[in-house]
Amino acid sequence: MKRVTEDETFLRNMAHEFEEGFNSGDVDRIMRFYADTYVDVNLRNPVQTKAERRRVLCPGYGASWNSSERATG
Secondary structure (H helix, E strand, C coil), X not given: CCCCCHHHHHHHHHHHXXXXXXXXXXXXXXXXXXXXXXXXXXXXXXXXXXXXXXXXXXXXXXXXXXXXXXXXX
C-alpha cells in the first residue's frame, strides 16, 4: 500500500479548498493560495499582481460572483 506523504496531503487539501472556493464563489478562499505575483502563460500579459488577479476573479470586489462573472483565464 502506498504511503501518503505530508506534501501529498497538503496538495490534496489545497486543491480541495481551491475547488470549494471556486464552486461557492468564495474568492477569499481561493486567493489565500496566490502569492504576491501570479503567472498564467495563457494570458496576453501573463504576470499579474495579487490585486490584479483578484480583480479578474471578482470584478468590482463587492459584486456578487456568480457563474456569469467567473473568469475564464
